Amino acid sequence: MQKEYIQLGNTEVHNGQYLLTVFRIEGYDGKSILDVASEVVAESSNGSNVAVGSGTPFSATMGGIIYEVNEVENLVYVAYPWRMFDSGGNVQNIMTFIAGNVFGMSSLKRLKLLDVYFPPQMLQQYDGPSTTLDDMRDYLQVFDSPILGTIIKPKIGLTASEYAELCYDFWAGGGHFVKNDEPQADQDFCPYFKMVDAIRNAMDRAEDETGHTKVHSFNVSAADFDTMIKRADYVYSKMRPGSFAFLIDGITAGWMAVQTLRRRYPDVFIHFHRAGHGAFTRSEQAFGFTVPVLTKFARLAGASGIHTGTMGVGKMQGDVNEDGVAMQQALRVQSQGKFFKQVWSKVPPSDFDIETMIQAEAKLWNAGPRELSKMRTEMAKIDPHASHLKSEWRIMKKTAPIVSGGINPVLLPRVIDTAGTIDFITTMGGGTHSHPMKTRAGAKAIVEAFKAWKEGHTLQEEAHDHKGNDTELQSAVRFFKSHGVHLTPEDEANIGE
Ligand code: CAP
Numbered sequence: 001m002q003k004e005y006i007q008l009g010n011t012e013v014h015n016g017q018y019l020l021t022v023f024r025i026e027g028y029d030g031k032s033i034l035d036v037a038s039e040v041v042a043e044s045s046n047g048s049n050v051a052v053g054s055g056t057p058f059s060a061t062m063g064g065i066i067y068e069v070n071e072v073e074n075l076v077y078v079a080y081p082w083r084m085f086d087s088g089g090n091v092q093n094i095m096t097f098i099a100g101n102v103f104g105m106s107s108l109k110r111l112k113l114l115d116v117y118f119p120p121q122m123l124q125q126y127d128g129p130s131t132t133l134d135d136m137r138d139y140l141q142v143f144d145s146p147i148l149g150t151i152i153k154p155k156i157g158l159t160a161s162e163y164a165e166l167c168y169d170f171w172a173g174g175g176h177f178v179k180n181d182e183p184q185a186d187q188d189f190c191p192y193f194k195m196v197d198a199i200r201n202a203m204d205r206a207e208d209e210t211g212h213t214k215v216h217s218f219n220v221s222a223a224d225f226d227t228m229i230k231r232a233d234y235v236y237s238k239m240r241p242g243s244f245a246f247l248i249d250g251i252t253a254g255w256m257a258v259q260t261l262r263r264r265y266p267d268v269f270i271h272f273h274r275a276g277h278g279a280f281t282r283s284e285q286a287f288g289f290t291v292p293v294l295t296k297f298a299r300l301a302g303a304s305g306i307h308t309g310t311m312g313v314g315k316m317q318g319d320v321n322e323d324g325v326a327m328q329q330a331l332r333v334q335s336q337g338k339f340f341k342q343v344w345s346k347v348p349p350s351d352f353d354i355e356t357m358i359q360a361e362a363k364l365w366n367a368g369p370r371e372l373s374k375m376r377t378e379m380a381k382i383d384p385h386a387s388h389l390k391s392e393w394r395i396m397k398k399t400a401p402i403v404s405g406g407i408n409p410v411l412l413p414r415v416i417d418t419a420g421t422i423d424f425i426t427t428m429g430g431g432t433h434s435h436p437m438k439t440r441a442g443a444k445a446i447v448e449a450f451k452a453w454k455e456g457h458t459l460q461e462e463a464h465d466h467k468g469n470d471t472e473l474q475s476a477v478r479f480f481k482s483h484g485v486h487l488t489p490e491d492e493a494n495i496g497e
Pocket residue numbers: 151153155181182273274275307308309310315316402403404405406407427428429430431
């Protein structure tokens with residue numbers, strides 16, 4: 001046991017100089033929780049598996065501190081002096097410390113990082129988001145609904161023209177947002193630059209026909225930095241400002257890629273796709289971190305949006321306590337995590353202006369998604385290009401949750417009601433392109449499903465035109481009811497008779 005890391009009851013850790021964490025921890029051979037935890041904290045801060053004689057009084061202050069323990073639930077609370085981390089506002093460095101070697105320690109049976117807390121003095125060392133969902137709303141002039149999107153499917157194998165045609169179909173059907181799927185890159189049958197050119201043409205055509213602006217999220221993940229920048233620069237040169245986002249596979253391409261894009265392109269929406277996160281976040285994983293932890297680090301790193309899961313509604317593992325908490329930690333100025341209440345304020349949370357912002361936000365949040373939808377619509381009438389409350393010096397901007405994975409129009413009302421907000425992007429891949437009447441109809445079905453939710457109608461009430469003919473939504477309801485999509489009583493109620 002390395003006792004120097006155990007300081008139960010230490011209150012200094014709340015003085016703003018520490019990143020606070022809580023781990024679920026369990027060792028082999030019946031070792032006590034403090035014994036095992038002290039080894040983990042040594043390895044994840046200034047120590048090793050044995051005390052060394054080469055330390056100095058200053059290096060000793062760079063050690064983590066175990067300040068609380070809950071032996072019943074195998075929880076240990078650890079404070080890390082944030083000065084131990086790379087002074088360049090580097091998330092990769094934090095993760096290397098606290099979610100690095102420690103996952104490989106042979107003495108451990110379990111080690112899961114369950115929650116983190118960033119104090120105000122630490123927040124101002126990090127970028128946080130620059131371009132946000134509010135900017136995308138402004139560009140799209142979409143205020144009353146989630147951003148309604150798709151992922152082009154098949155996941156891979158289309159040529160540039162075939163890909164762009166599906167973008168056009170989705171946009172022409174009323175959809176706002178199209179993303180590359182996470183593996184789309186520069187495959188020989190769909191050369192990257194050709195894909196970009198074709199998408200620009202398709203977007204121009206769809207905008208001319210619909211009179212609405214559209215957005216495409218381009219995957220710029222690549223084998224090396226220069227290729228990533230080359231792809232990003234090409235998109236930047238070909239697409240209209242605001243009409244594109246950069247998608248980065250944040251887990252496989254890494255935090256450095258995420259922060260590079262954030263720093264080089266502050267005027268672009270940085271879309272963090274988290275393919276591979278399940279290896280760390282699934283509830284069965286004994287080692288790793290939770291979805292809220294991943295989401296909070298993505299906001300710290302400056303992601304404009306990150307996939308946060310479907311709260312148990314779609315195909316991926318998750319529930320409202322994990323994904324729903326992550327959504328709030330991404331979006332709000334203040335929200336309660338599993339263990340810490342995080343205020344994304346760079347000034348003392350007790351500051352009058354921060355308290356006022358928190359109260360206003362809580363009031364809106366508690367009013368529910370339909371109220372938020374109405375309020376946003378009213379505000380947009382007054383000032384369609386609402387200059388958002390510019391408070392970068394005092395708060396870290398929001399990161400947009402991206403709700404995706406097995407979602408379809410019939411599930412949309414439950415997604416919104418479960419999320420408790422409309423402030424997210426939702427992307428439906430299979431849920432769009434499986435529509436019996438194809439992609440354009442799939443987009444229309446999504447738009448109609450949202451309209452039903454907004455009017456407080458059932459989907460069936462919305463699913464017929466004024467002459468009583470079946471609309472694309474009716475066809476979607478019929479299709480998804482018969483194609484093995486698990487519908488809950490809430491879905492059935494949303495569908496109606
Ligand atoms: C969704 C998706 C997304 C998932 C990723 C997929 O497609 O394209 O990558 O949303 O999961 O490949 O599964 P579908 P998450 O709409 O066809 O399911 O968002 O949970 O990170």
